[in-house]
Every structure is written in structure tokens, then in C-alpha cells.
Amino acid sequence: MKRKDWFIKYSLEFIVIVLGISVSFWLNQVSTNKQNNNERIKVLNSLQNEAQEINDYCAERKINWQKDIAILNSFINPPNQQFNFETIKNLTKSKSRIQFNLIYYRVFEPPTDRYHSIINSGAFKYIKSEKIKEMLSRIHITYSSYVQTTIDYEKKLKEDIVPVFSNKHPDIIIKKNDNTISLKAYCDIIYNSIQNDKELLSTLILLEEYQKNK
Numbered sequence: 001m002k003r004k005d006w007f008i009k010y011s012l013e014f015i016v017i018v019l020g021i022s023v024s025f026w027l028n029q030v031s032t033n034k035q036n037n038n039e040r041i042k043v044l045n046s047l048q049n050e051a052q053e054i055n056d057y058c059a060e061r062k063i064n065w066q067k068d069i070a071i072l073n074s075f076i077n078p079p080n081q082q083f084n085f086e087t088i089k090n091l092t093k094s095k096s097r098i099q100f101n102l103i104y105y106r107v108f109e110p111p112t113d114r115y116h117s118i119i120n121s122g123a124f125k126y127i128k129s130e131k132i133k134e135m136l137s138r139i140h141i142t143y144s145s146y147v148q149t150t151i152d153y154e155k156k157l158k159e160d161i162v163p164v165f166s167n168k169h170p171d172i173i174i175k176k177n178d179n180t181i182s183l184k185a186y187c188d189i190i191y192n193s194i195q196n197d198k199e200l201l202s203t204l205i206l207l208e209e210y211q212k213n214k
Contacts, residue, residue: 040126083191169193
């Protein structure tokens with residue numbers, strides 16, 4: 001075989017090999033891109049569903065917090081300094097609900113399992129949009145941390161309030177389960193206890209401020 005023919009033969013074989021590698025790489029890249037796109041879609045759909053659940057959760061929490069503020073305000077700052085039972089009655093007909101508002105705090109635990117699962121599994125890399133990443137960071141880190149900090153302050157305040165109720169105003173705790181005490185009579189007990197105890201009143205005013213800032 002002439003040198004020229006030999007060169008042409010092996011040049012063609014080399015080109016075929018290179019083309020074969022290039023085609024294989026391209027097909028693999030297409031397959032990888034398709035897989036990545038599929039994973040990206042799954043991740044985004046999962047986060048979108050969770051974002052809607054978080055929105056629904058926060059909307060429900062907001063309604064309850066607004067009622068908490070309204071109930072508390074009715075006792076510590078009634079219009080014309082006259083307690084109006086009808087205001088309470090329009091908000092709740094439960095003594096337990098009123099006592100809960102005074103003594104206990106509402107936890108804030110929005111559904112975030114899917115977000116953390118995506119972070120821990122490394123699937124977060126499939127999200128390309130920096131805007132989406134920033135929004136997720138705000139939802140799950142910045143805003144959540146801010147609300148949780150406020151709730152922690154509220155928790156501390158209510159932990160300090162419990163001894164005041166149990167030691168100085170035990171009827172607020174005892175009469176809740178007394179079926180002979182009407183809702184109105186129970187509210188009168190609470191109102192008179194608060195208005196005649198400046199320490200308790202000032203603490204509840206501070207508590208209301210925290211609730212308003214949530």
C-alpha cells in the first residue's frame with residue numbers, strides 16, 4: 001500500500017473514531033440535559049407545592065394571631081376604658097380559647113420538609129434561577145427566622161406570666177373548667193384581674209406589641 005493510501009486510510013479511520021466519540025458525547029450530553037431538566041421540573045414542582053402549603057399555613061396563623069391580638073386588646077385597652085363583652089363574644093365563645101391566648105403561645109412550624117430534603121440531597125443544584133434561589137432563601141431563612149425570634153420572645157413573656165396568674169390570679173386558671181361560671185363572668189374575672197394589677201397589665205401590653213410585630 002502506498003504511503004499516501006495508508007495515510008488516507010488511517011486518517012479516515014481517525015475521523016470516524018473522532019466523530020463516533022463526538023456523537024456519543026453529544027448523545028450523552030443530550031441525555032444528561034434531559035435528565036437534569038426532568039429533575040429540575042420535579043424539584044420546582046415540589047417547591048411550588050410546598051410554597052402554597054406554607055402560604056396556606058401562614059394565612060391560617062395570621063388569622064389566629066389577629067384574633068389573639070383582638071382578644072388581648074379587649075382586656076387591656078377597651079374602648080372608653082369600659083369592658084365590652086360583645087367584642088369577646090364575636091371573637092370566641094370558648095373560655096379555653098381566652099385562657100390559651102393569655103397563657104400559651106402559638107408555635108410557628110410551616111411545612112419545610114421538602115425544601116430541607118432537596119437541600120440535603122443536593123438536588124438544589126438543579127435550580128438555575130438566582131431569583132428563585134433568593135426567594136427561597138428569604139422564605140426559609142430570613143422571614144422564618146424573624147418570625148421565630150419574635151415567637152421566642154413571646155414564649156419567654158408568657159413563661160413569666162404563668163406564675164403571676166397562678167400565684168396572684170388563680171381564678172383565671174381554676175374557673176376555666178367551672179361549668180357554673182359563664183363566659184361573661186369568666187371574662188369579668190380576667191378583666192378585673194388585669195386592670196387591678198399593673199405588673200400584669202404592663203406585661204400583657206408588652207406581649208401585645210410582640211404579637212403585632214409577628
